[in-house]
Amino acid sequence: xxxxxxxxxxxxxxxxLVYKFAVEELMTKLRILGExxxxxxxxxPIEHVTSRIKRPDAIARKLHRKGHEVSVETMTEHLDDVAxxxxxxxxxxxxxxxxxxxTKQNDVELxxxxxxxxxxxxxxxRSLHLIVRIPVFLSxxxxxxxxEVQLRTIAMDFWATLEHKLFYKYDTDVPADFAGELAATxxxxxxxxxxxxxxHQRLR
Numbered sequence: 001x002x003x004x005x006x007x008x009x010x011x012x013x014x015x016x017l018v019y020k021f022a023v024e025e026l027m028t029k030l031r032i033l034g035e036x037x038x039x040x041x042x043x044x045p046i047e048h049v050t051s052r053i054k055r056p057d058a059i060a061r062k063l064h065r066k067g068h069e070v071s072v073e074t075m076t077e078h079l080d081d082v083a084x085x086x087x088x089x090x091x092x093x094x095x096x097x098x099x100x101x102x103t104k105q106n107d108v109e110l111x112x113x114x115x116x117x118x119x120x121x122x123x124x125x126r127s128l129h130l131i132v133r134i135p136v137f138l139s140x141x142x143x144x145x146x147x148e149v150q151l152r153t154i155a156m157d158f159w160a161t162l163e164h165k166l167f168y169k170y171d172t173d174v175p176a177d178f179a180g181e182l183a184a185t186x187x188x189x190x191x192x193x194x195x196x197x198x199x200h201q202r203l204r
Contacts, residue, residue: 012056015072019083021136022145023051026085029108033101043204045094047154051085080111080131081148088157091197092117095128095151102132102149109133111146117156123179124186125160127152155189155196 027049034046054062059082060070068074075082089095095117103110114129130149135142152160163182 018143047088083147085149087151124183126156159189
């Protein structure tokens with residue numbers, strides 16, 4: 001551990017600026033991809049995009065939980081979700097289309113992915129997670145920065161948002177039948193996605 005944790009947090013805060021730049025670059029890429037795809041195919045595969053950067057105190061807590069000292073080096077090496085982007089798409093096919101277009105760019109390196117759409121989590125959570133690394137060109141150097149990109153449909157995002165709010169409300173006092181009900185609603189959301197996908201294909 002560093003002796004001066006305030007100093008550690010200041011160091012993290014300064015380095016988080018680089019993560020902010022990486023997010024901005026990816027947001028620009030996604031905007032361009034969406035607009036160009038819409039022009040060519042008359043369909044925008046991106047409904048909306050949001051982003052976030054972890055706060056220094058949250059980063060420090062996570063590093064402590066993992067048994068690491070708080071430093072820029074350990075953050076860079078051991079945390080993949082310091083910077084995050086959430087891409088919400090109209091249809092399931094759009095999720096994979098956007099992921100494919102993004103990861104095919106020469107300066108976007110795909111480190112790994114987890115497809116929770118094909119294999120949902122036990123609670124019903126569905127989303128496509130990518131960890132990518134992109135170069136950020138600074139005045140005196142180039143930093144290669146990891147960003148977590150989550151892609152999901154409107155229905156998946158609706159479910160995940162409410163699931164988070166419900167668990168935040170109940171905290172540890174979750175009703176016994178809650179998990180089953182939650183998984184059932186996730187199934188309904190998946191069925192809605194499937195039916196909307198069929199309708200989308202019919203119209204096209």
